[in-house]
Amino acid sequence: MKIVVCVKQVPDTTEVKIDPKTNTLMRQGVPSIVNPHDKHALEMALSLRDQLGGSVTVLSMGPMQSQEALRECLAMGADHAVLLSDRAFGGADTLATSYTLAAGIRKIGEFDLIICGKQAIDGDTAQVGPEMAEHLGIPHITYASQVEAGADGAPVRVHRDGEEGTEILEVKLPVLLTVTHYGDGPRLPVVKGIRRAFRAEVDVWSVNDVEVDRNVLGLKGSPTQVRRIFSPDKRCGCEMIPGDACAAASVVATKLRELRIIGVGS
Amino acid sequence: MDFKLTAEQEMLRKTVQEFAAKEVAPTAAQRDEDEQFSRDIYNKVGALGLTGIPFPEEYGGAGWDNLTYIIAVEELSRACASTGITFSASISLAAWPILAYGTPEQKKQFLTPLADGSKLGAFGLTESGAGTDAAAQQTIATADGDNYILNGVKTFITNGGEAEIYVIMAMTDRSKGTRGISAFIVEKDTPGFTFGAVERKMGIRASATQELIFRDCRIPKTNLLGREGDGFKIAMATLDGGRIGVAAQALGIAQRALDEAVKYAKERRQFGKPISSFQGISFMLADMATQVEAARLLTYRAAYQKDQGQPYSKEAAMAKMFASDAAMQVTTNAVQVFGGYGYSREYPVERLMRDAKITQIYEGTNQVQQMVVSAAILR
Ligand SMILES: Cc1cc2nc3c(=O)[nH]c(=O)nc-3n(C[C@H](O)[C@H](O)[C@H](O)COP(=O)(O)OP(=O)(O)OC[C@H]3O[C@@H](n4cnc5c(N)ncnc54)[C@H](O)[C@@H]3O)c2cc1C
Numbered sequence: 001m002k003i004v005v006c007v008k009q010v011p012d013t014t015e016v017k018i019d020p021k022t023n024t025l026m027r028q029g030v031p032s033i034v035n036p037h038d039k040h041a042l043e044m045a046l047s048l049r050d051q052l053g054g055s056v057t058v059l060s061m062g063p064m065q066s067q068e069a070l071r072e073c074l075a076m077g078a079d080h081a082v083l084l085s086d087r088a089f090g091g092a093d094t095l096a097t098s099y100t101l102a103a104g105i106r107k108i109g110e111f112d113l114i115i116c117g118k119q120a121i122d123g124d125t126a127q128v129g130p131e132m133a134e135h136l137g138i139p140h141i142t143y144a145s146q147v148e149a150g151a152d153g154a155p156v157r158v159h160r161d162g163e164e165g166t167e168i169l170e171v172k173l174p175v176l177l178t179v180t181h182y183g184d185g186p187r188l189p190v191v192k193g194i195r196r197a198f199r200a201e202v203d204v205w206s207v208n209d210v211e212v213d214r215n216v217l218g219l220k221g222s223p224t225q226v227r228r229i230f231s232p233d234k235r236c237g238c239e240m241i242p243g244d245a246c247a248a249a250s251v252v253a254t255k256l257r258e259l260r261i262i263g264v265g266s
Numbered sequence: 267m268d269f270k271l272t273a274e275q276e277m278l279r280k281t282v283q284e285f286a287a288k289e290v291a292p293t294a295a296q297r298d299e300d301e302q303f304s305r306d307i308y309n310k311v312g313a314l315g316l317t318g319i320p321f322p323e324e325y326g327g328a329g330w331d332n333l334t335y336i337i338a339v340e341e342l343s344r345a346c347a348s349t350g351i352t353f354s355a356s357i358s359l360a361a362w363p364i365l366a367y368g369t370p371e372q373k374k375q376f377l378t379p380l381a382d383g384s385k386l387g388a389f390g391l392t393e394s395g396a397g398t399d400a401a402a403q404q405t406i407a408t409a410d411g412d413n414y415i416l417n418g419v420k421t422f423i424t425n426g427g428e429a430e431i432y433v434i435m436a437m438t439d440r441s442k443g444t445r446g447i448s449a450f451i452v453e454k455d456t457p458g459f460t461f462g463a464v465e466r467k468m469g470i471r472a473s474a475t476q477e478l479i480f481r482d483c484r485i486p487k488t489n490l491l492g493r494e495g496d497g498f499k500i501a502m503a504t505l506d507g508g509r510i511g512v513a514a515q516a517l518g519i520a521q522r523a524l525d526e527a528v529k530y531a532k533e534r535r536q537f538g539k540p541i542s543s544f545q546g547i548s549f550m551l552a553d554m555a556t557q558v559e560a561a562r563l564l565t566y567r568a569a570y571q572k573d574q575g576q577p578y579s580k581e582a583a584m585a586k587m588f589a590s591d592a593a594m595q596v597t598t599n600a601v602q603v604f605g606g607y608g609y610s611r612e613y614p615v616e617r618l619m620r621d622a623k624i625t626q627i628y629e630g631t632n633q634v635q636q637m638v639v640s641a642a643i644l645r
Binding site: 068071072075188189190191192193194195197198 | 273274277278281284285313314315316318319328329330
């Protein structure tokens with residue numbers, strides 16, 4: 001099975017703070033990591049490969065520094081790594097990003113499965129995976145938690161986790177999946193994997209290496225523009241309402257009515 | 267001069283940190299309490315590939331270097347000093363002399379399983395009458411046809427009872443003094459090789475320390491390591507490298523104590539403020555941090571010298587002496603920062619303090635390190 005996993009290098013958001021004056025992310029000194037959901041996607045891909053054979057290619061779009069993230073994926077066991085890196089790709093929103101990644105996938109060529117993390121923890125949009133599937137004209141299944149491969153060429157069964165339970169879907173390949181969490185979580189790289197990763201080539205492709213319409217790339221091709229980033233004011237007070245359940249309930253009801261959360265008549 | 271580790275080494279460090287946090291640290295206090303050696307953890311250390319770091323690929327290793335191996339010892343020890351020494355004793359004291367002095371057949375047979383982590387190694391030099399005076403060996407090896415017959419008792423042997431492969435020093439010719447000592451590879455389950463008392467210890471209680479007893483233990487002559495009479499030289503060279511491992515163990519313990527003390531000092535409030543706001547505490551933390559950093563530089567430097575193929579005996583002795591003294595001081599001060607809670611077994615720093623003490627003693631007491639360093643500078 002030929003699998004492509006899309007990964008993004010992101011700032012470790014557990015360590016990022018927002019400058020309250022400028023409302024911008026304070027990125028200095030914040031370590032870069034592989035987007036955690038993408039690591040689960042990679043784990044799913046590696047497990048499938050280990051079980052069925054084939055290959056796993058990791059694909060990323062980003063600055064040259066993103067090679068670090070791809071190396072980590074190689075260390076975990078990915079077979080090939082490709083980085084789409086060019087000034088022309090910079091400033092992209094989800095539409096331009098998914099367009100560019102789709103072009104990268106076309107260049108990679110044959111594939112059975114594309115697996116993405118559910119969302120990147122810096123943007124949190126969850127749009128890039130599904131949009132990429134649209135660009136490529138293939139089906140997609142979000143929140144996949146398990147894949148059962150059939151015989152060669154047969155449809156695969158995908159478990160899709162929802163709040164109410166798990167849906168089991170049958171789908172023909174190629175398909176794109178997005179993953180929140182897989183199994184016991186991503187494996188650690190082993191020492192020999194780290195050694196291999198640092199001796200492997202990361203293919204770096206510029207705008208000239210992929211077939212794209214330059215007008216819909218990067219900032220130019222991005223209908224979404226970020227105006228402002230801010231943390232909402234934290235206004236959470238907590239009030240304890242004493243007394244027996246009946247009396248407390250009527251106090252709560254009165255308060256909710258005052259706040260116009262429930263109607264006066266109800 | 268470049269003080270930066272490579273990106274590859276940084277990835278290794280991060281990997282060992284994540285591994286230790288998940289697989290080693292959570293049970294460390296309980297294993298200490300129960301004096302419980304864990305083979306399961308060592309198997310995982312092997313599966314991760316840490317055991318192969320400094321060995322060539324043809325013998326199951328990763329073809330990497332000593333500095334990277336030392337970083338692994340440091341990070342494992344930060345989570346659990348017992349795991350750190352279990353690892354270091356197998357790699358530095360058992361696998362390394364086989365790499366350095368073994369025949370290709372011995373390397374294939376004994377180094378490969380040590381490097382891939384499927385087997386555990388140990389090193390037996392110390393006897394009840396031969397501690398610092400390691401040359402006073404009473405264990406004897408008598409040649410008999412295609413065999414040697416071993417008789418004697420080794421005390422305080424790390425990984426004793428648990429290891430499968432033992433590098434053992436014994437007298438082959440008492441008349442030749444230190445030149446009459448030879449090194450042998452002895453496998454567990456060889457008839458005549460049994461284990462005696464299990465040592466009950468102050469610290470590193472989750473590491474195995476046991477007596478080795480040889481009673482007419484017959485081993486093939488092909489298990490002689492190096493030539494007859496090379497044993498003392500092999501033992502001293504092995505300890506030179508092992509000391510870098512002990513320095514790294516001490517460094518890991520000290521770093522952990524510093525981490526714990528800094529965290530606690532920010533959280534604990536007295537007089538309405540965090541205790542870190544008192545200079546009496548913050549300056550103590552500053553000294554601790556400086557000691558840890560100095561220990562790290564000496565330790566990495568000794569490993570670097572070894573990787574460069576340069577002499578490292580003096581550097582290793584300095585690193586071991588300094589890092590172990592630093593570990594003792596830093597852990598003692600960490601207990602001080604914690605106050606009464608530091609003395610309680612509910613918190614990790616009392617274990618760190620007990621674990622630190624051994625690093626001043628084994629693989630040559632710090633008095634021995636002073637002898638090594640003074641001999642080198644007064645030459
Ligand atoms: C937990 C543990 C694990 C160990 N693991 C191993 C192992 O795997 N393999 C192994 O072979 N050994 C091992 N040892 C043994 C250890 O290396 C010895 O305990 C150590 O070398 C000291 O020997 P000793 O205990 O006989 O002390 P002694 O030699 O009796 O020393 C007692 C004191 O006298 C000092 N002293 C002795 N001679 C001199 C001198 N000439 N000048 C100044 N001071 C001197 C020493 O520094 C020390 O302070 C281990 C010990 C312990 C406790």
